[in-house]
Amino acid sequence: MTSKQSTAELIRQLAASPAPQPFRTGMVAGGMLAVLLMSLVAFWLVFGLRTDLAGAWLLLPVQAKTVLPLVLSVLALWFALASSRPDGQIVLWPLAAPALLGLLLVFQRLGQRAEGSLLTEVLGQTAFACLTSITVLSALPLGLGIVMLRRAAPTRPAMTGALAGVAAGAGAVAGYALHCTEDSPLFFVVWYGLAICIVACCGGWLGHRYLRW
Numbered sequence: 603m604t605s606k607q608s609t610a611e612l613i614r615q616l617a618a619s620p621a622p623q624p625f626r627t628g629m630v631a632g633g634m635l636a637v638l639l640m641s642l643v644a645f646w647l648v649f650g651l652r653t654d655l656a657g658a659w660l661l662l663p664v665q666a667k668t669v670l671p672l673v674l675s676v677l678a679l680w681f682a683l684a685s686s687r688p689d690g691q692i693v694l695w696p697l698a699a700p701a702l703l704g705l706l707l708v709f710q711r712l713g714q715r716a717e718g719s720l721l722t723e724v725l726g727q728t729a730f731a732c733l734t735s736i737t738v739l740s741a742l743p744l745g746l747g748i749v750m751l752r753r754a755a756p757t758r759p760a761m762t763g764a765l766a767g768v769a770a771g772a773g774a775v776a777g778y779a780l781h782c783t784e785d786s787p788l789f790f791v792v793w794y795g796l797a798i799c800i801v802a803c804c805g806g807w808l809g810h811r812y813l814r815w
Contacts, residue, residue, distance in 0.1 A: 627683040630750045634679065634770065638743040642777035645739060652783050666707055667790045668779040670700040671798070675772035682747070682765035686754035697768070704795070707787035726789040732782065736797035739774035740767070744801060748808045756813050763809015764802045771801030 658664045677696055684692045712720070726732075747766040756762035775794045784790060 627686070630683060630686075630747060631679055633750055634743040634747045634766075635773075637746050638739070638770065638773050638777070641739045641742055642774070645735065645777070646781065649781055651780050654783075655780060658783075658785065661785065663707060663711075663785045663787055663790075664779075666704065666787070667782075667785070667794065668776050670704055671772040671775040671779070671794060674700040674798075675769050675776060678765045678772060679769035682751070682762055682769055685758060685762045685765060686751050686756045688755050688757050701795070704787065704791040708791050711787045720788065723786045723788045724792055726784045726786070726793070728782065728784055729789075729793050732778070732784070732793045733797050733800070736771060736774045736778050736794070737800055739778060740770040740797075740801040743773065744770040744805055744808070748805070748812055751809075751813055754813075755815065756809070759813030760806045760810040763813055764806035766809070767802040767805020768798060770805070771798040774801075 652658065674697065677700075681692045681694065681697070711723075744767055747770060748763060751762060751766065754762075775798060779790070779794070782790070784793075
């Protein structure tokens, strides 16, 4: 078979192959959200919501530890999807806004507490359970997001994966916070933030490993 015949045969094979389905960002967002919600519902069924949630929700720290990570999750997912296209142009500074608001709550709390009680309040009673639960709750939505993003074409795969990790981790935090009774910003900013960073690092590694062209 000549080179010209080989090329013609390859063209015929490609023409006969079904066209790849277009990449739809809505499917990625919907898939990650659906899996995250299923994971959270399973968690709530086993471990429950905090019993005083209705009354506690009137307190600013309780609102903040759910609303701030929820905002961070939405922003990170938006940027992850934008960065999944070769022509995607994003700026990451809006991601700092929820973190800065959390730090403001920390500084406010520092001004209210006696020095001897600070370490006890930071460590809390459920730090290990917090890290473990959030990491586990993030695993499925992050994994699904990486699988679905493989059909995209990110030029910075590690960053795209890390943003997907932030989205999954912060979303898991927002749901976990409805169960957690540790309401001090000294606790939840430190441990929730650390959990999100862990999931983001996992997402960055997965993105570098599996989202490269």
